[in-house]
Amino acid sequence: MRRASALPKPPVGQLLAETHTWLTLRTLFPYLWRYRVRVVAALACLILAKLANVGVPLVFKEMIDGLSGSQQALALPALLLLLYGALRFSTALFQELREILFARVTQRAVRAVSLEVFRHLHALSLRFHLERQTGGISRDIERGSRSISSLISYTLYSILPTLVEIGLVLGILFVQYDAGFVAIVAVSLLSYIVFTIRVSNWRIDIRRAVNENDSAANTRAIDSLLNYETVKYFNNEEWEARRYDEQLQKWEEAATRSQKTLAFLNLGQQAIIALGVTAMMWRAASGVVEGRMSIGDLVLVNAFLIQLYIPLNFLGVVYREIRQALTDIERMFTLLQANREVADAPDAHDLPSGPLQVEFSAVDFAYEADRSILRGVDFTIPAGRTVAVVGHSGAGKSTLSRLLYRFYDVCGGAIRLNGHDLRHLRQASLRAAIGIVPQDTVLFNDSIYYNINYGRPAASRDEVIAAARAAQLHDFIESLPQGYETRVGERGLKLSGGEKQRVAIARALLKDPPVLIFDEATSALDSGTERAIQEQLEQAARGRTTLLIAHRLSTVMKADEILVFSEGRIVERGTHGELLAANGEYARMWQLQQQEEGESLPAVS
Structure with a gap:
């Protein structure tokens, strides 16, 4: 079996493996491309919004230059003022249209991925769920689902608009002014982006360590609260609090280091922005003094700088959130990559309706390679009959029901229903035919x-x-x-x-169902209630194929056949009377239980 991979949980500051960015994006892309018309329309609105936004400083420049001339030109700024207002409104209009168009895409993608992960988790084997901790899985799904929305939002509403605007501004500066402006903006932006990405990549490992420790603390808290009564039984509240605090301390160290490195990132970004703005304004002011540029040009350059650097102020946050979102989505997609230990065969078919005969044929089974549970188990439950399985704890009784439900596949031999090997049946059809009263009812x-x-x-x-x-x-x-x-x-x-x-x-x-399994079904009942329910169970089992797993032998007396298990093998079989007469393991168990209940052993007829 290929076990589900999971991201490691290193000490604070220890590097983790690089996020599989492109693999994660390729996995996510089909969920978005289902709504390609909306996606393309939203991108068109994005471009139109940025064209309108870049047009605003250009119109404002003409207004300034118009007001700087003769008073007869007042009609021109008035017209430009109307155009200025229209462009401002168009920017907001196209931004909101983009949001309206893309809102359903985002929510549908989140819904589709969450549902697929949920279904996949239910399809995974019992072994997977026994080895994983529910608190950690729930946090992974929660963060992954939320991060899909964050990733789409930051990409569509921050990164793409900024890239489009940078391209438009650089083009205008190159056409309308000398290449020096373009060079200053390009060098500033490149320095800013390189610095942000390098520092943010360094911080990603720290952020992932924060999340790993956060998940671990959450898992520990949920596990403790689910076992509230056990904690109280052993007076271990302080012990649980200390264990929880140990994990919180690891989270605190990672979170503190993350906050310090964030301050370093912000300071470096502001230094680069300050240098770039100073250089641009110095060059523009020099052009005005020398008569090569107008006051409107100075205003235009300043407006472009503001439009570029305001979103860039958030680039570090946006980049970090995008990388964090990719990390969280990757963790959720890791759950989707977990292989199903028990899967339907390509040629699997439904179980035919009607009465069912259950056959265990030379079944061997082990949960782990070095821990054999069942050894050569061989018995048949004819349709409509009841077979009971008894034995000491750990003899392998409850494993029979798990194998019959096909939570696991047998290691040797076969289990058949009406001659159909379980491995050739669709699991949904198989489980629809079986009802169970488990030993531990949740x-x-x-x-x-x-x-x-x-x-x-x-x-x-x-x-x-x-x-x-x-x-x-x-x-x-x-x-x-x-x-x-x-x-x-x-x-x-x-x-x-x-x-x-x-x-x-x-x-x-x-x-x-046609098949019933009672796995210690009356183990938690008092004797009076047990006797009342026993009659109902016998009535319910009438006409059904029934596997009765029990520790209390008084519940199996009327079974058509009783199997005595010991260390994964059938050591005795027969009816209640036959087994008592044999004076073997069953008879000893019966006598011991009768003595414990203070009842006399009935005579064997």
Whole structure:
């Protein structure tokens, strides 16, 4: 398996790998080019806005020169004044039209990329999600989505307009005045840009270190808050605060260094601008004194300088933000590059409808190469029958359900449904045919109704209530002030373990699949509730192919076959009575559990 790559997290100041700028831009470009008509129209508005903007100083120069002449020429400045106002308005008009045209392009691109990343993350294997930290991923997606908008905004509204205006101004200076003005502006701009890019590139590594430490601190905080109860159980609030502060200290050091280098960047930029402006105004003033230039020319040169250097004042910020946006987008696109460990085969087909037989044929499996979990597991669950799997913790019982759902592929052997190898079935079709009540039930932070209805979103309210009744949950829900609209809290923490499992049972029953998996489905229930639900589970399993994974042996007594697992192998198999009569591992487990519950061992018939 090729594991998902991730950017490193170096100490403050240590260099990171260069951002793959062109690769990131090439990846982003198709999302924008889908709206090429709007893009081209927005660029046309940009050029028209800059033409109008450059025309303003030219008209202003003529007005100044007109006012400097005889008083009979007052009609000429009046006309120019109207043109001046029209050009000013045209600049704003085309800028707003550009924004109107491009707004949907930006938002659609952000939406399309975010949705694709979200879908891709759901398509990745369980192994990927077990190895990654949710806080870091969520921050990467958040920053990446926001950075797409920032990148487009800064490029279209800052960089491109400035480049267009620089080209127009240099052309006017070259045609209307001597090449000395062009040389001063060109040298100043080149020096400014080179200095800004070099220093900003140096600062990029520092900024990335800031973000890495920010993500790490955020991940640590989320992980601690998600485990709030565990922190309280062990009185480790100060321990968690110290761990969080350790990461914040790293972030503080990186952020402080970033701020200091920003001050150096700003100071250097202002020095270059000051030298360039001084040289230009000295040359223009000399031309006026010598009679080669008019007062209007001096005003024109000054106006051009202002128009050029005002946006350049923000070039450092814009360049830094663009590079940072590229870094954040690259991190998000890195998630898209993560390979799916389990993918549909090119010739995969849907699972035919109807009753299903489940067959594990000589299955070997290991999460890691040196840690074997299942060894030569071989059994069949006939359609409509129930097979139970029991054994001590770590024997590999729950791994069976993960393999049946195809969260992982087997390392050896095969799993078949009605003779169809799972690897040749579409995963959506396979998972639609299986319902599960997991050992550890995690609920959405929404209403009880939503969490039950999640099993089959198209189900009616009556069907949801019927599923809740079948799971012995309806009366409890009705006793709550908000009934089915009661919110369950983050990961269902407002409900007890038993209540959460009953919600999970109701959800699985609502799905109504041909294959059911009960993975320790009643482990969090008291004996009385377990007996009440057990009857409902047996009724739900009737006519369905059922895999019953259990630690409590009283829940598997009526299974058609019981498999006893030990160290990834089936060591015994048979019915409850047969296994007790064999007086092997199952019988010892049964006797031990009966003693723990204070009940007498029933006679074997």
